[in-house]
Amino acid sequence: MKLNQENLSQLPRDIMRPTYDRRQLTAGIVHVGVGGFHRSHEAFYTDELLQSSDASRWGICGVGLRAADRRMASILKEQDYLYSVIVKHPDGHRETRVIGSIVDYLMGCDDPAAVIDRMADAKTKIVSLTITEGGYNVDPDTGDFDRSNPDALHDVENPSNPKLVFGYLTAALKKRRQAGLPAFTVQSCDNILHNGDLTKQMLLSFARMQDSELADWIESEVCFPNAMVDRITPVTTDADIEYLQSEFKLVDNWPVACEPFRQWVVEDRFSNGRPKWQDVGVQFVADVTPYEKMKLRLLNAGHSVLGILGAIHGYQTIDECMRDDLFVTYLRQFFDHEVTPVLDPVPGIDLNEYKRTLVERFGNPSIGDQLSRICLESSSKLPVFLIPTIRENLSRGAGLEHAALVIAAWCYYSDKHADRHGNALEVTDGLKNDLQKAAKATSEDVLSFVKFKPVFGELATDERFTAIYAKMIDRLYRNPDVSEQMREIIDL
Ligand code: NAD
Known part of the structure; x- marks a missing residue:
């Protein structure tokens, strides 16, 4: 019918x-x-x-x-x-x-x-x-x-x-x-x-x-x-x-x-x-600011964390990432250590409960949310969802490794358009060519990707960030098994 x-x-x-x-x-x-x-x-x-x-x-x-x-x-x-x-x-x-x-x-x-x-x-x-x-x-x-x-x-x-x-x-x-x-x-x-x-x-x-x-x-x-x-x-x-x-x-x-x-x-x-x-x-x-900040910095950034790391790892969907304890722990630590401290109080919302529900929602096996959808137009998303969290943690002298690894992985992803096994990844992004050019120059200048100002602004001038990032890039290009670096960050 x-x-x-x-x-x-x-x-x-x-x-x-x-x-x-x-x-x-x-x-x-x-x-x-x-x-x-x-x-x-x-x-x-x-x-x-x-x-x-x-x-x-x-x-x-x-x-x-x-x-x-x-x-x-x-x-x-x-x-x-x-x-x-x-x-x-x-x-x-x-x-x-x-x-x-x-x-x-x-x-x-x-x-x-x-x-x-x-x-x-x-x-x-x-x-x-x-x-x-x-x-x-x-x-x-x-x-x-x-x-x-x-x-x-x-x-x-x-x-x-x-x-x-x-x-x-x-x-x-x-x-x-x-x-x-x-x-x-x-x-x-x-x-x-x-x-x-x-x-x-x-x-x-x-x-x-x-x-x-x-x-x-x-x-x-x-x-x-x-x-x-x-x-x-x-x-x-x-x-x-x-x-x-x-x-x-x-x-x-x-x-x-x-x-x-x-x-x-x-x-x-x-x-x-x-x-x-x-x-x-x-x-x-009257003011939606705390709600939108909570949602963009936790849910949308969380999606990008799983999307980019998961894509390189060879996963296809968000729930597939969430069946891997390493990804769940990494995500939870990113939420607790790097995002929660930079959020403002959100009237009527219990943040712990909100984060718990996010983990449950991401794990919904019926949804099958494709990582390719999550990674679409990352150049419009990360400057809103993830990079501000890095900046705020830099200015308060706090840890930012979980987020920095996502940026390093995004460089690898933009450069190779492939996962760690060499399987092609479809990249859809208005700045795809610029990103790839910046990422490809990594072999001459380890910071070339993050020097791409339309996305990263002045991030490449921060010495604490660049020291962490450069180390991650070096290791990722030698061994694209991103899970090894994730494991080390979890144990920090
Ligand atoms: P979609 O691809 O199904 O639909 C996007 C629509 O936007 C299409 O009609 C397309 O023609 C139109 N569009 C795209 N670029 C345009 C442009 N430059 N000018 C005019 N129209 C344009 O995508 P969707 O899943 O419906 O998501 C759309 C937006 O909704 C997302 O980008 C996001 O901001 C927001 N959103 C989506 C979700 C989700 O889970 N899908 C959740 C929350 C918010």
């Missing part, structure tokens, strides 16, 4: 499905970047809210800006924008839920005017984003908006036919202002420290290139709440699609699989109203 609106009532009883009237929904939210995570997180919370109360103003219109999103557009359209979420519990138990909160989908690269008009529509109250860390067009040297990006220059010249999300947002906000409509909230759901503040900084920089008066209006009228978002959502596999077919005879061409845990902590600053997401477990706070 194909997944679509007509067949909803015939789904097997074990599948939860929307019981609200989807025809009554209007899209108060426009979401850019409908990938796995949006569908397991914001759209999932919103579906629960629609299920439990009358929130019919808060349907979601998905938006894809890039040609690569056409597949999502056509699959969702064929399925009346319905899709299944398979929640995989650590004990192997699964729950399947069909989500109904997405009610439309528009493709920016095919019809930019339709996207701009939809964002500018009075019914749109929030434009939310999961466009990945790389989607914010940050100049890695300065931390400002990258004005040299040809797409940004194109968007300044062609306001009605933009390519970057910032071109779309600016064009839509301009229309709203002209029409006397209130601004929408721009809500980032990407894994970035102060994601709302960064979005604001980038949007204002872009808008100023186009129209400084409009930029002033945006600055005073648009809210950009910071948020911490969490739910491990690996790439959908063929096995997920086959599971629905064999278990329920349900044909869903792009379901999502994820863990049961989920968390969303949001600053309660919205320009134009918001759903009562607190009724379905979203936490609204």
Whole structure:
């Protein structure tokens, strides 16, 4: 049976499905970047809210800006924008839920005017984003908006036919202002420290290139709440699609699989109203900083620790690493000795319990989170998740070996694109060539990789760090069995 609106009532009883009237929904939210995570997180919370109360103003219109999103557009359209979420519990138990909160989908690269008009529509109250860390067009040297990006220059010249999300947002906000409509909230759901503040900084920089008066209006009228978002959502596999077919005879061409845990902590600053997401477990706070720091420095950095060391070791998935006691102990020590001391108190959270749950979540054998996904775009991730922890430990004179080995291993990984056995590793990174060039020069200058300033800043000028790092590099290049160095660090 194909997944679509007509067949909803015939789904097997074990599948939860929307019981609200989807025809009554209007899209108060426009979401850019409908990938796995949006569908397991914001759209999932919103579906629960629609299920439990009358929130019919808060349907979601998905938006894809890039040609690569056409597949999502056509699959969702064929399925009346319905899709299944398979929640995989650590004990192997699964729950399947069909989500109904997405009610439309528009493709920016095919019809930019339709996207701009939809964002500018009075019914749109929030434009939310999961466009990945790389989607914010940050100049890695300065931390400002990258004005040299040809797409940004194109968007300044062609306001009605933009390519970057910032071109779309600016064009839509301009229309709203002209029409006397209130601004929408721009809500980032990407894994970035102060994601709302960064979005604001980038949007204002872009808008100023186009129209400084409009930029002033945006600055005073648009809210950009910071948020911490969490739910491990690996790439959908063929096995997920086959599971629905064999278990329920349900044909869903792009379901999502994820863990049961989920968390969303949001600053309660919205320009134009918001759903009562607190009724379905979203936490609204005045300041999200301690929550996001805890999550990025423990969960995301922990993923990178396992991802990079595990990839070189020859492992494929996070749970495979967690079946190795050496990796578990290493991770736990990294959390306890290097991260916890640099975190601020987090209201209402017991850090020990949080770390214990992380170890349990990472070990969930049903998730099969690929290390290749974790290592994607490491050059955008490590400067946010891991390198600040090293810097803070340097300035307080504390140990940093666990994190330093990850940097040394990342150099090896960027240089060889292979694990310790010589098996090729697929590297996907916007700075892949620069990283490889810097890593390859290690044979002439042991510090060449960490001298790559767009990622490491001034790290290579710190003598304590470079002494530790150089020793690790020397040993890793002589013997890429990273587990030997991990063992020694644990025993320190
Ligand atoms: P995905 O690959 O399934 O989807 C990414 C979406 O972003 C796609 O629609 C893609 O077209 C769009 N996109 C990418 N670059 C863009 C750009 N420059 N401009 C506009 N759109 C762009 O990935 P996902 O798993 O949904 O993750 C997306 C983001 O969500 C992550 O980068 C992360 O910041 C955040 N997140 C993911 C998880 C997770 O476990 N997957 C957990 C927490 C947060």
